[in-house]
Amino acid sequence: MYKIIGLTGGIASGKTTVSNYLKDRGYTVLDADQYSRQTTAKNGPALPQIIEAFGEDIVNDAGELDRKQLGSIIFNDADKRRTLNEIVHPLIRQMMNADEAKFVQEGHVFLDIPLLFENGLDQRCDFVVTVFVDRDTQIKRLTERDDLTIEEAEARINSQMPLTDKVMKSKYRIDNNGNLDALYEQIDRFTEELESM
Known part of the structure; x- marks a missing residue:
């Protein structure tokens, strides 16, 4: 098995x-960081909630997440890190679970x-x-x-x-x-x- x-x-x-x-x-390696990038990409499912939680300044002029700015916030504030994780992690898990169920058969x-x-x-x-x-x-x-x-x-x-x-x-x-x-x-x-x- x-x-x-x-x-x-x-x-x-x-x-x-x-x-x-x-x-x-x-x-087969399912990479949580790749799923995270998908959820937080421009038009990704997590982006509207991230903007709501962290403000409009968290995206650049192209409408993409400013990862460096977000990193400087969350790596210095445990509460803000928790907020981000509560937005992103359920979406990542959902995507990973679907792929895991498929690939573990093989x-x-x-x-x-x-x-x-x-x-x-x-x-x-x-x-x-x-x-x-x-x-x-x-x-x-x-x-x-x-x-x-x-x-x-x-x-x-x-x-x-x-x-x-x-x-x-x-x-x-x-x-x-x-x-x-x-x-x-x-x-x-x-x-x-x-x-x-």
Whole structure:
């Protein structure tokens, strides 16, 4: 029987790299961030509620969500972050559930969800895989990737459950402190085990 596998990590921990490698290996990966972008796109189902909650200034002249501005608001205010999540998460879940039900008939399905534990979605998975790095590496990668200050990077990291907690709650852990070869080797070992279950 095919498995529903939670795939999570922290911001800038390398979860997307793992996700892409799994896709390259032929696995179905349902990415919560992609569904989120669909719901918040111009004319997306969440956008009117987001404008109502955060004001007209949250969209640019083209009528698209100003993600950077929204990020600077929600990563520094837990209440505003909760408001956004209450708008977006039910829509994401609805879309993911429909695709999950379809694809699990054909093979294992990975649910790539950054806030998997935070939202209790680990309960829907057969087990969870967490991609982790140490905090210094996480800060370094995040500041370089998103052109953030150390303070901005820390605010984003602190808005999530600590990676150490996610690791403890997971059946499988993938250490991404090394290079890509070491990362891919761990994924290969994990998928071999998955296929023998």
